[in-house]
Amino acid sequence: MNTDLSIEDITKGLAEKRFSARELAKEFLDVAKKKDKDIHAFLNFTEDRALNQAEEIDKKISRGEKLGFLAGVPCSVKDAILVEGAPCTAGSKALEYYIAPYDATVVTKIKDAGAVIIGKTNMDEFGMGASTENSAFGPTKNPHDLTRVSGGSGGGASASVAAGECVIGLGEDTGGSIRLPSSFCGVVGLKPTYGAVSRNGVIALASSLDQVGPVAKTVKDAEILFNVIRGKDELDSTSVDYEIQDTKYKIQDLRIGVPKEYFSKGLDVEVEKIVRNAIEKFEYAGAKIQEMELPHTQYALAAYYIINTSEASANLARYDGMRYGLSVQEGSFLLDAYLDSRGGGLGTEVKRRIILGTYALSAGYYEAYYNKAQKVRTLLKQDFEKAFEKVDIIVGPVSPFLPFKIGERITDPLQMYLVDIYTVPVNLAGLPALSIPAGKVGDLPVGLHMIAPAFEEQRLFETGKLFEQL
Amino acid sequence: MISKEEVQHIAQLARIRVDEKDVEKLQKNLSEILDYFNVLGEVDVSRVEPMTHSIALQNVSREDVARSKDLTLTQKLIDMFPAIREGFLKVKAIFSR
Numbered sequence: 001m002n003t004d005l006s007i008e009d010i011t012k013g014l015a016e017k018r019f020s021a022r023e024l025a026k027e028f029l030d031v032a033k034k035k036d037k038d039i040h041a042f043l044n045f046t047e048d049r050a051l052n053q054a055e056e057i058d059k060k061i062s063r064g065e066k067l068g069f070l071a072g073v074p075c076s077v078k079d080a081i082l083v084e085g086a087p088c089t090a091g092s093k094a095l096e097y098y099i100a101p102y103d104a105t106v107v108t109k110i111k112d113a114g115a116v117i118i119g120k121t122n123m124d125e126f127g128m129g130a131s132t133e134n135s136a137f138g139p140t141k142n143p144h145d146l147t148r149v150s151g152g153s154g155g156g157a158s159a160s161v162a163a164g165e166c167v168i169g170l171g172e173d174t175g176g177s178i179r180l181p182s183s184f185c186g187v188v189g190l191k192p193t194y195g196a197v198s199r200n201g202v203i204a205l206a207s208s209l210d211q212v213g214p215v216a217k218t219v220k221d222a223e224i225l226f227n228v229i230r231g232k233d234e235l236d237s238t239s240v241d242y243e244i245q246d247t248k249y250k251i252q253d254l255r256i257g258v259p260k261e262y263f264s265k266g267l268d269v270e271v272e273k274i275v276r277n278a279i280e281k282f283e284y285a286g287a288k289i290q291e292m293e294l295p296h297t298q299y300a301l302a303a304y305y306i307i308n309t310s311e312a313s314a315n316l317a318r319y320d321g322m323r324y325g326l327s328v329q330e331g332s333f334l335l336d337a338y339l340d341s342r343g344g345g346l347g348t349e350v351k352r353r354i355i356l357g358t359y360a361l362s363a364g365y366y367e368a369y370y371n372k373a374q375k376v377r378t379l380l381k382q383d384f385e386k387a388f389e390k391v392d393i394i395v396g397p398v399s400p401f402l403p404f405k406i407g408e409r410i411t412d413p414l415q416m417y418l419v420d421i422y423t424v425p426v427n428l429a430g431l432p433a434l435s436i437p438a439g440k441v442g443d444l445p446v447g448l449h450m451i452a453p454a455f456e457e458q459r460l461f462e463t464g465k466l467f468e469q470l
Numbered sequence: 471m472i473s474k475e476e477v478q479h480i481a482q483l484a485r486i487r488v489d490e491k492d493v494e495k496l497q498k499n500l501s502e503i504l505d506y507f508n509v510l511g512e513v514d515v516s517r518v519e520p521m522t523h524s525i526a527l528q529n530v531s532r533e534d535v536a537r538s539k540d541l542t543l544t545q546k547l548i549d550m551f552p553a554i555r556e557g558f559l560k561v562k563a564i565f566s567r
Contacts, residue, residue: 098550101543101546101547101550102543193525194523194524194525195524195525195527208522208523208524234532237527237530238523238525238527238530240525240527296513298509299509299510299512299513302506302507302509302510303510305503305506305507306507306510313484317485320485321552322551322552322559322561323547323550323551323552323559324547324550324551324552327552327553329552329553329562331562332562332563332566333562333563333564333566334561334562334563334564335485335564336562337561337562338485339482339485339486339487340487342484342485342486342487343486343487343488344487346486351481351486351488351492351496352496352499352500354484354486355477355480355481355484355486355496355500356500356503356504358480358483358484359472359476359480359500359504362480362483369507371520372510372513372515373510374520374521374522375513375515375518375519375520375521376510376513376515376518377520377521378518378519378520378521379513379515379518381521381524413499413502413503414502414503414506417503428524429524430523430524430525431524454524454525
């Protein structure tokens with residue numbers, strides 16, 4: 001059986017009885033386990049649960065019951081999202097033996113829609129990284145070139161979809177963790193508007209930035225998954241409900257903004273060529289292309305890393321070895337237990353960011369770092385608001401580089417941070433953005449980044465679907 | 471350049487045990503990253519309000535009632551405690567005698 005299937009293929013296949021949900025789940029699990037010996041997209045498989053879920057779908061079919069939008073669809077879940085009864089490590093030794101005691105709201109939603117969860121995907125520890133090399137359990141390799149990284153932090157989510165190990169994946173994006181690996185692996189990834197999707201049951205990195213979103217092979221599948229998971233949740237007070245604008249866009253009416261700051265020095269020439277080519281395709285099809293400015297772009301990365309590390313230092317205070325997770329109790333005093341549990345359980349990059357964030361928030365530095373960054377953030381948001389008065393959508397590269405070699409950037413933290421340069425402004429401004437395959441350099445995929453105003457996911461889906469046809 | 475003593479002090483505040491080798495590496499990395507952060511000095515923010523969240527929600531509240539009566543979840547959480555006595559979380563001493 002071919003595992004290159006869309007949600008629609010599966011819905012039809014089940015209806016026409018070409019395969020059962022159980023057969024499908026078994027096939028995907030077999031393929032995934034085989035391919036994962038090389039790729040390492042998964043940290044663990046949830047085989048028994050997947051087969052049980054699939055059998056439930058088959059029973060519903062035989063009883064003639066109505067099926068959910070994701071019925072029988074093999075799905076991966078990033079290991080920062082809790083799936084009851086399955087390990088949830090967030091890529092950290094600190095949570096190596098942690099078993100999730102309940103389902104995240106998004107997991108309840110995809111289960112209710114009939115999705116078959118086949119396993120938990122690899123990630124940089126607690127989402128800190130752009131290559132999955134910071135996973136305590138080893139990197140996820142790029143399915144298109146096993147010597148290269150899959151991107152991060154959600155390299156496992158994107159690689160699992162790209163390799164046909166599952167059909168869709170749930171990811172989580174703080175500064176590019178869905179879009180960057182989706183660009184590197186040649187799949188579609190959406191970072192929704194801040195607040196669009198509940199974060200209850202999701203392991204937090206930076207709470208003013210984090211957002212759960214879909215990874216898929218097509219825009220249509222990403223749209224279906226997004227519509228299943230979105231909406232207000234009583235258990236996440238930052239979540240919101242909003243009307244989806246069901247507008248059909250004609251390409252002739254589209255005004256596409258191209259910020260000059262997204263094509264400045266540092267951008268790989270081969271990546272630029274593909275992105276420029278994608279823009280030309282839009283223009284050729286009749287869209288209006290407008291050069292524009294986002295003047296504070298050059299400050300986004302510094303502001304982002306101050307906010308990310310500050311919020312992470314507070315969020316990760318909970319991993320103190322007291323209630324769950326790795327606990328080292330060899331010393332005589334409580335303070336020793338804290339120092340040893342955190343010192344022993346957390347990886348290099350995580351410690352670095354916690355210490356950096358603690359510094360940025362400490363007395364005397366708060367104004368100069370965190371508060372300043374939050375003000376720069378206001379300016380970045382205003383840049384986008386002004387831009388969207390004149391254009392409908394903003395496009396550019398997702399990453400300045402092609403997928404790089406494993407080991408190439410890991411020794412220098414700043415070199416790794418630079419990978420995020422085009423993705424972080426979107427999180428700071430809380431906007432939705434899509435990464436969509438735009439072409440390849442040799443075997444290596446390049447993604448096109450599309451950014452829309454807040455709550456305009458539908459505009460991204462419609463434009464994305466138009467682009468897929470070009 | 472951030473000093474070794476500062477790194478050690480901040481690590482202690484963050485409750486992370488670091489050894490001499492860690493401190494040296496952190497001193498170098500943190501100094502480079504903090505230098506990079508200085509680029510924000512170029513931006514005039516004198517009349518700009520800080521942004522805390524990207525959507526302007528205010529005073530999200532709910533009735534103060536217990537939501538879960540499910541004791542199996544409570545038991546699962548308790549079972550994860552690394553040290554336990556009579557159903558309570560057991561921790562090490564805070565003060566020396």
